[in-house]
Amino acid sequence: MLTKRQSDILQAIVRHYTSTGQPVGSKVLADNLPERVSSATIRNEMASLEEMGLIAKEHSSSGRVPSTVGYRYYVDNLLDQQAVHESDVAIIQNSFGQDFNKIDEIVARSADILSDLTTFTTFTLKPEQKMARLSGFRLVPLGNQQVMAIIVTDSGDVESQNFTIPRDMNTDELESVIRLINDQLSGLPLTEVLTRLQQDIPFKIKDYMHSPNGVLDIFDNILSHASSERFFVGGKMNLLGFSHNHDPNTLQALYGLLDQNERLSTVLDPLDDSINVRIGSEISNELLDDFSLITATYDVDQYGKGIIAVLGPTRMPYSRTIGLVSAFRQELAKQMLDYYHRYYDQ
Amino acid sequence: MLTKRQSDILQAIVRHYTSTGQPVGSKVLADNLPERVSSATIRNEMASLEEMGLIAKEHSSSGRVPSTVGYRYYVDNLLDQQAVHESDVAIIQNSFGQDFNKIDEIVARSADILSDLTTFTTFTLKPEQKMARLSGFRLVPLGNQQVMAIIVTDSGDVESQNFTIPRDMNTDELESVIRLINDQLSGLPLTEVLTRLQQDIPFKIKDYMHSPNGVLDIFDNILSHASSERFFVGGKMNLLGFSHNHDPNTLQALYGLLDQNERLSTVLDPLDDSINVRIGSEISNELLDDFSLITATYDVDQYGKGIIAVLGPTRMPYSRTIGLVSAFRQELAKQMLDYYHRYYDQ
């Protein structure tokens, strides 16, 4: 456990370092502490803090820099009341237009707004659609053997995909299959729809058409697309600004990571419903050792929970960023509820 | 006009510099020229070349580097027969799958293939759709006030967009409008459809519905989307590798440019149907002074002409890159024709 003075010193070090980027020495600290003590005393205290692993030197006679553990302690114990600027709240509210036609549009826009505010890179995920139920398949002929398949869920998600009908496929057959699917699978959760599509449906379809494989692949394809979770990434290029490492290869690797949804989702998984901060090596991913990740869920009542996340440098203004995330998750939840109410309640 | 020996020297300088990135001195050149001359002679010749503005020194005692004018001369007069490696041709052919459901997919894939091959950044634009004709509007109700509007052109382009019907809008009214539009506008070129939508159609619609504005905006919106030209960008992140300038601000500005289609299209406009090379300052855009841009059209017969382009460093292997572009435009045209034939000829 730290003494009051040690806390003060650690806090001052983090504040100073995150805002200037320079290691902090005993003299500067002496001028910035609430109680006046000499630089020598501070040096002694810093020696203790270093022994505890909270701060570190870059070289033997440099000032101190917070370590991962130090940031951790700061975030857990020394954070300001996360006061969110009213102007920021106003910006958030005004940035959402009202002309959203899809949940995805809200989510994508969210990532951009949040990255503009924080100047970092952000991720957003819409509420889990796992429990969403199939409300209908549609098939729209486009002429010339082309067909657009559309799947709609009761949570308002729409996924469409074009495909081409094999020449040997009969349109009537296709229509009956669609009817069958709508009859049998409407109202079921997407997960179950997927399994049914692989199990009993092929069996039943046999009666209607002679080559059912191609069609089912299409449904499979579009369905798994609809039920797959895709992160929207905002402010990708901000990374260039706050990454310390400007080596092209490292950057390319990082950007590769941002494009791989599977890898992202393991990294961004929020542990609980609070605002979660992972610092440097705590984000078990070598590429992200110099970054901090703030993740949070947002709760859209019966429509499920989504995720927002901010990726910034370890030396980020934690208080401000956490405040922004906190304000943002609320506003986002509100926007989504608005959206759902506008279109689905009556 | 350059003497044979001057040509040889310029050629050797460009070759050497593009492959090593190091300024080239008289000694190295002496070893690499077809006819054996002393380094002193070469120094004299280089002095002439420099006076003509074809090469330049980085500092008073450094080797020479090609200038923009020098590259220009090289590209115009000294290029190898652009022999394309058979293996590259094979790669191009194999990289196109056959499971394309949309022209856009082919175009997007093209940008990726070409950027992988060149290791540079590439742009592709599908054949001009200006002359494409509207073959139909579709309107698919998705439930809960939501509707998906689909527009299909005779060139097989499909554009869809969700929107929400205002509560005061009558579905029957909407249907009659759709019918009207299909009746009146099918078969017309998209450009004309756009103007008609703004001129006589609103007048006619008045009879069918009391608040025509919202609907027409939607049509307008989706139509201009369909007829807008959008470049696909491949290998964005390759830019990190070949840009000399690693300054985050410059990079961000560059990436900003890649996302602005309007600005791109002024830059990428190919002057004619040959393969066009613009070097450094010739690409009238300050941001691109250290880059070279190779643009070319590809010709898909009656379906129009599209554009492909490669953005690389001024010191790129011109011969190889031009060869690749040349082979690629042919294969791409073939792929598109295949696609069209597969789906539109009977």
Added chain:
DNA sequence: TTTAGCACTTGAACGAGTCGAGTGCTAAAA
């Protein structure tokens, strides 16, 4: 016209010296 030779220029790499900001430690003061 070409070439050998030579004086000259330049950036890169290296070491020595200085400076400033920081440290740890000791011994005296509180």
Added chain:
DNA sequence: TTTTAGCACTCGACTCGTTCAAGTGCTAAA
């Protein structure tokens, strides 16, 4: 016992001079 003043020490950043290699331009001879 805690705090502080003082001091020797360390290290990176910077400057300066030196050396080295790779170039150059120019001159005079071949």
